[in-house]
Ligand code: NAP
């Protein structure tokens with residue numbers, strides 16, 4: 180048995196994680212750039228907790244609260260200009276995956292003043308100033324991954340920045356998600372679930388990463404039931420947050436594969452939220468495996484006797500209808516098969532027809 184496992188992010192998980200560990204901020208630096216979305220962090224208590232922790236420990240801060248969903252490189256440039264002008268020493272990303280990913284990219288741009296939206300993808304490996312992350316959705320796991328997914332308007336797609344930016348510290352407190360609306364709860368939980376699935380059924384999966392995956396499926400056995408019955412109590416919020424962290428830890432090792440790569444155009448061109456874009460493709464992706472051994476093990480842990488039962492749950496939760504035609508599918512499939520990064524993570528041989536079939540069966544149902 181051989182594997183490499185690396186999780187450099189220091190994780191504080193639990194109630195009041197930010198305030199109980201406030202001295203951590205001071206140890207990182209004297210001045211921070213706080214990066215958030217437009218409004219939710221001001222309503223769910225996360226921004227207040229961070230502000231309190233910073234002022235109680237004498238850390239100055241400036242706020243950039245303009246991150247949109249699926250953050251663009253233009254937004255990253257604007258945020259980094261503010262950080263550079265104010266000579267911040269570190270960045271705190273508070274919110275869902277969008278502000279956390281933007282915070283990571285901003286931290287790279289601040290550290291490297293010559294980097295901009297035109298040259299970032301050809302820049303080679305770059306350092307960043309430290310990033311701290313406070314998730315307020317239970318989905319992306321970005322607080323423990325090295326990825327920063329940005330929207331490139333020039334390339335008309337979403338893509339990974341291509342840098343390794345693990346947050347130095349993650350403060351994870353599910354209380355920020357207590358009032359997350361049902362639809363965002365579902366979308367983001369499905370994202371976490373697909374991280375667990377794609378990390379588990381991955382060329383790079385190891386004994387060690389499987390432990391995280393299987394623990395995540397065990398949590399989802401409970402979480403799916405609660406999502407279906409809309410009984411989103413605090414135990415659910417805690418468990419789905421933990422499952423999301425486990426999913427993040429797993430894709431930090433293994434990467435994602437087909438549904439994530441295939442889902443990006445559904446978000447970019449059709450406006451489908453990230454989690455749903457992956458979720459809508461998941462059943463057909465699972466059916467496409469010739470070797471179903473690991474899928475059976477996963478279904479067993481999830482409490483399902485066959486794939487059809489998972490399909491029913493996903494259909495009830497995802498249930499998206501998008502206006503798409505076979506030509507568009509061919510276009511997305513053609514561009515996806517060029518994305519070797521995702522294809523090499525898939526443990527079986529797949530070609531253009533397989534990708535077209537997964538898209539078509541998932542999206543042209545009705
Ligand atoms: P998001 O795009 O960050 O946020 C979606 C919506 O949820 C926003 O309207 C946001 O409002 C709101 N929201 C966030 N927290 C809330 C709360 N506690 N209560 C009420 N509303 C809240 O959603 P996300 O699904 O977490 O992130 C998706 C992004 O992450 C995508 O760009 C995806 O590609 C990326 N991603 C990254 C990784 C990674 O490893 N880096 C992995 C998977 C996905 P505000 O705008 O007002 O905050």
Ligand code: ZN
Nearest residue numbers: 319370374453
């Ligand atoms: Zn994802």
